[in-house]
Amino acid sequence: xxxxxxxxxxxxxxxxxxxxxxxxxxxxxxxxxxxxxxxxxxxxxxxxxxxxxxxxxxxxxxxxxxxxxxxxxxxxxxxxxxxxxxxxxxxxxxxxxxxxxxxxxxxxxxxxxxxxxxxxxxxxxxxxxxxxxxxxxxxxxxxxxxxxxxxxxxxxxxxxxxxxxxxxxxxxxxxxxxxxxxxxxxxxxxxxxxxxxxxxxxxxxxxxxxxxxxxxxxxxxxxxxxxxxxxxxxxxxxxxxxxxxxxxxxxxxxxxxxxxxxxxxxxxxxxxxxxxxxxxxxxxxxxxxxxxxxxxxxxxxxxxxxxxxxxxxxxxxxxxxxxxxxxxxxxxxxxxxxxxxxxxxxxxxxxxxxxxxxxxxxxxxxxxxxxxxxxxxxxxxxxxxxxxxxxxxxxxxxxxxxxxxxxxxxxxxxxxxxxxxxxxxxxxxxxxxxxxxxxxxxxxxxxxxxxxxxxxxxxxxxxxxxxxxxxxxxxxxxxxxxxxxxxxxxxxxxxxxxxxxxxxxxxxxxxxxxxxxxxxxxxxxxxxxxxxxxxxxxxxxxxxxxxxxxxxxxxxxxxxxxxxxxxxxxxxxxxxxxxxxxxxxxxxxxxxxxxxxxxxxxxxxxxxxxxxxxxxxxxxxxxxxxxxxxxxxxxxxxxxxxxxxxxxxxxxxxxxxxxxxxxxxxxxxxxxxxxxxxxxxxxxxxxxxxxxxxxx
Amino acid sequence: xxxxxxxxxxxxxxxxxxxxxxxxxxxxxxxxxxxxxxxxxxxxxxxxxxxxxxxxxxxxxxxxxxxxxxxxxxxxxxxxxxxxxxxxxxxxxxxxxxxxxxxxxxxxxxxxxxxxxxxxxxxxxxxxxxxxxxxxxxxxxxxxxxxxxxxxxxxxxxxxxxxxxxxxx
Numbered sequence: 001x002x003x004x005x006x007x008x009x010x011x012x013x014x015x016x017x018x019x020x021x022x023x024x025x026x027x028x029x030x031x032x033x034x035x036x037x038x039x040x041x042x043x044x045x046x047x048x049x050x051x052x053x054x055x056x057x058x059x060x061x062x063x064x065x066x067x068x069x070x071x072x073x074x075x076x077x078x079x080x081x082x083x084x085x086x087x088x089x090x091x092x093x094x095x096x097x098x099x100x101x102x103x104x105x106x107x108x109x110x111x112x113x114x115x116x117x118x119x120x121x122x123x124x125x126x127x128x129x130x131x132x133x134x135x136x137x138x139x140x141x142x143x144x145x146x147x148x149x150x151x152x153x154x155x156x157x158x159x160x161x162x163x164x165x166x167x168x169x170x171x172x173x174x175x176x177x178x179x180x181x182x183x184x185x186x187x188x189x190x191x192x193x194x195x196x197x198x199x200x201x202x203x204x205x206x207x208x209x210x211x212x213x214x215x216x217x218x219x220x221x222x223x224x225x226x227x228x229x230x231x232x233x234x235x236x237x238x239x240x241x242x243x244x245x246x247x248x249x250x251x252x253x254x255x256x257x258x259x260x261x262x263x264x265x266x267x268x269x270x271x272x273x274x275x276x277x278x279x280x281x282x283x284x285x286x287x288x289x290x291x292x293x294x295x296x297x298x299x300x301x302x303x304x305x306x307x308x309x310x311x312x313x314x315x316x317x318x319x320x321x322x323x324x325x326x327x328x329x330x331x332x333x334x335x336x337x338x339x340x341x342x343x344x345x346x347x348x349x350x351x352x353x354x355x356x357x358x359x360x361x362x363x364x365x366x367x368x369x370x371x372x373x374x375x376x377x378x379x380x381x382x383x384x385x386x387x388x389x390x391x392x393x394x395x396x397x398x399x400x401x402x403x404x405x406x407x408x409x410x411x412x413x414x415x416x417x418x419x420x421x422x423x424x425x426x427x428x429x430x431x432x433x434x435x436x437x438x439x440x441x442x443x444x445x446x447x448x449x450x451x452x453x454x455x456x457x458x459x460x461x462x463x464x465x466x467x468x469x470x471x472x473x474x475x476x477x478x479x480x481x482x483x484x485x486x487x488x489x490x491x492x493x494x495x496x497x498x499x500x501x502x503x504x505x506x507x508x509x510x511x512x513x514x515x516x517x518x519x520x521x522x523x524x525x526x527x528x529x530x531x532x533x534x535x536x537x538x539x540x541x542x543x544x545x546x547x548x549x550x551x552x553x554x555x556x557x558x559x560x561x562x563x564x565x566x567x568x569x570x571x572x573x574x575x576x577x578x579x580x581x582x583x584x585x586x587x588x589x590x591x592x593x594x595x596x597x598x599x600x601x602x603x604x605x606x607x608x609x610x611x612x613x614x615x616x617x618x619x620x621x622x623x624x625x626x627x628x629x630x631x632x633x634x635x636x637x638x639x640x641x642x643x644x645x646x647x648x649x650x651x652x653x654x655x656x657x658x659x660x661x662x663x664x665x666x667x668x669x670x671x672x673x674x675x676x677x678x679x680x681x682x683x684x685x686x687x688x689x690x691x692x693x694x695x696x
Numbered sequence: 697x698x699x700x701x702x703x704x705x706x707x708x709x710x711x712x713x714x715x716x717x718x719x720x721x722x723x724x725x726x727x728x729x730x731x732x733x734x735x736x737x738x739x740x741x742x743x744x745x746x747x748x749x750x751x752x753x754x755x756x757x758x759x760x761x762x763x764x765x766x767x768x769x770x771x772x773x774x775x776x777x778x779x780x781x782x783x784x785x786x787x788x789x790x791x792x793x794x795x796x797x798x799x800x801x802x803x804x805x806x807x808x809x810x811x812x813x814x815x816x817x818x819x820x821x822x823x824x825x826x827x828x829x830x831x832x833x834x835x836x837x838x839x840x841x842x843x844x845x846x847x848x849x850x851x852x853x854x855x856x857x858x859x860x861x862x863x864x865x
Contacts, residue, residue: 003844003847003848003851004847005840005843005844005846005847006843007847007850008843008846008847008850009828009843009846009847011850012821012846014827014828014843039854040847040850040851040854043803043850043853043854043857044822044850046799046800046803047800047803047804047807047818047821047822047853048822049800050800050801050803050804050822051800051801051804052712052716052823054712055712055715055716055719055725055728055729056711056712056715057711057715057729057732057733061729061733062707062711065707065733065736065737066703066704066707068737068740069703069707069736069737069739069740070700070703070704070740071740072737072740072741073699073700073703073740073741073744074699074700076740076741076743263761264738342811342812343764343812343813344812344813344835344836344837345836348813348837492836694741
């Protein structure tokens, strides 16, 4: 059968005039083609005439919906706030009406679970409290487990903290009993849950649903999970002179945030990792000189959201390695082909992204594909980059179906990677999934251990996230971190291209691992400081010199940026929580060494195969702060992205800065902007501005 | 047209089409209707005079997002996946039987066996009458992909239809 899409396009009248002329001349010359067209056109006619499901809403619902919509639109036009209580009251009386009207005899069983309270309003009012209680409880759990992580990182055999954290996060998402389901009111239970409709609508909908069947919350619950993020607060340089963290080269949070905004929603605060937003962009830092794997670049100016505060940028740039300079790549794609991947933004997008990567492989590179689903299999054995056709065919033949079992396929993927190990090359398993490890064995701890063991053998792991609604963001990030890899979220073909081609070339080629940053602040110059972002990358100060502590990796040519907000010495610090003076100790008067430096940045890293770390130390001399327009474009842009992230997550630290101001800073700092990523950022600010305005 | 008219007319014109489209994605009528409810409530929050020129693709995009969302949640909560549902049992109700030809129904039955994206495209094209360009916007892909996918769907349908009719005769 000849695959010529023009046949169908012609039959349904979709060919442009010029194309149509060409096609028609071919058509007149070929009777086979004429038959094809006739057959397709006949089929098209039958489809167009075929039975339609003229399914409509029940009249009551339809009337309610129309009312609701007209009402909303009217109030929107009047630009007045509708009084929620009136709406709620109206909705509630309707609820009572529709709700009871819908109870059919065969649906009785639900009465056993006390679903419908006497007064729907009181249930609605009570619910958020329960929900917030649950969610704050789970936050505490997660925060505790985070503490555990630091201790347990030193005891690899024990149950890892991230595993605990995962189970804590699951507590909100897995919803143990149906009774609890009923009690949780979605808007408060999860910030994402009811992002589409406002409270009164959802109250209405929830009731309508409970009257109909037993699974209403499934309508309201979104299954994406994010580890809680608590912003780092200001601390005094005198008491906490050291700030230590691991670098983060992930960028997934940015594309995830973009997805939310494009769907006209404000992302949940825990999905916004400010450092990942900042690191999504490339910054033009100079190449390292001498032996060093990367350069460290410091810059200081005023914080755009608070001119009294200063902002210090720490920018790292990994040494660029030319295509000839880097070793060949041995990539094993571990592809989730479970049923949930059957959505245009998942498997098909993955296929297109992979195909784009294949075109850029050099002859010595190797690619294999392992699928995992109900059963896992080697779809493409490790194949040389020159056999492009073969690889592309294997990619094109990927089909989704079956359930997910994450563990079986991953072993085979690692085995394939090890069998084809390229010494001095980039050996990596790339896990592509929508985050579904739900069916079958879901032993997160075992999976992590496996990844850590394989990391020792020199095979690293990267994770590519796809799709919406089911994203196990925290799990995916954890897995990638355990595997010395990075985690990216792919929401469009351009993002797929960016990650796989523009970045993979560098990201995949790790030039330094376990990169840690420690900054020492000079209390004579700095009263307080605060690290922006990197909340889940913080390390204890002792961890810095401990080579056993795992940290982030940096790829060839990659940049990593961190920002510190500083309250200069001599300024009064507002709002920092006061602690009572100690009863048994006199405050220690530490001797401050006279120095004209504001701070010193120390960076520790290991060579990709090394065990011992090297140290780079760069001081930042105190000097007159240049005027804001003297700051470099990169500095200003990074500051704008930081402000965007903080404002989006409702951070108290960003002050009164307006979206338009952030946009102006970013617009004035676009620079060369290869790939127009920075220009795209401007449109995201615009989106955020519009959505927040509408929400008010 | 004033905003009220736009909403009323949108509900009149697209209610059935959207429900049918959402049903194609969720495979289940209640969640499909919920998705369409969400769609209209979101519509009512928009600036309708700005939106009107691209109202049709907008409705389908939002409806699709809502349906995909609800589908994931349904999968999560019900033991039997929506993929396993029996389409035949929902198809068709007595009142539509009158206008449906036996042939048309059988062909649409074959559509149910296509991959999701192709099913969506076939529905959007032959039921809602959307253009390739509008479909590309809705499915976030290129016009040429729509063309290829629809053609592939048509070829599959044709060969299955031939097989079926040959088997019958």
